[in-house]
Amino acid sequence: MIETEAPSVATQFAPYGVGLSSRLLLGTAQYPSPKVLADAIHAAEVAVVTVSLRREAARTRGGERFWDMIKGLGVRVLPNTAGCRTPKEAITTAQMARELFGTDWIKLEVIANDDTLQPDLFGLVEAAGVLARDGFKVFPYTTEDLGAAERLLTAGCEVLMPWGAPIGTGRGLANPYALRTMRNYFPSVPLVVDAGMGAPSHAAQAMEMGYDAVLLNTAVAKAVDPVAMARAFAQGVVAGRTAFEAGLMEARDMAAPSTPVAGTPFFSFEPKA
């Protein structure tokens, strides 16, 4: 599937047909308190937050309290399969998430390696196919690999989420060339840069490339002021998207004066002595 036209501009971000009011998706982990999390979500005006599942002890209501708090915020949730290492674990986790959160959206993670937390692309494609056939709307956490991306689309994914950099590193877009290629290769597929962003400029860079949205967590949650940082990322996303829609100039090698040359005082064609 080689498509050569530019990625679409000025269209709404609508994964699986659900129009979203924000192009910033925010994780809910690692905040100093539930209140700071709630305030960050409000400040950034995000429409989608990611959530997870973990083992629950008896006679505790921690999970329920968290879920009640999120429900009270009026945002859509995107449950993840974080920590899953096999397609089987990810599939079962997705099924448990669907029952608990009441959504068929799933951020599919199948992790290959502890140090890089990079996606296991083979397991990812396998799990995506099973889940899509089971009615899930799969948001796969993947790499910029175009072959894997093709297979994920064939498996039933309608959104792809390539990494910016390994989860939690804050390094920004580690491979902008590959991300740009992916964007241009799939001009009409909703693409979300997920993970690795550390600064609002990283989010803006992804949006300037024409990515439809970004998903991040640590850079906001671990900021000194997470609420202000959430707002800063939201502004970066809007700035980057607006710039993309406005049409960025082409970079060039040689300088070109921006001030008109005609009428320059003291101008002379003769070199000054």
Add this chain to the structure above:
Amino acid sequence: MPEAVGETSKSRRLVVNGEPREVASASLAALLDELGYSGQKVATALNGDFVAERVRHQTGVSPGDEVEIVAPRQGG
């Protein structure tokens, strides 16, 4: 498993959320009650397979089974 399976006096050694547990329950629903999860919003898996809430009472547990009991949590 068509009919509901209830509690028996026979004890079973299971692994629940990674911990070995000695329990009397014969069904997943009874196990949740026995362990103190009554009324809690949880999802379950048995030996790696999802078990929906509506079929827990007809899902038997046997010695050596591995049970996962999970709830919503913060995530990225």
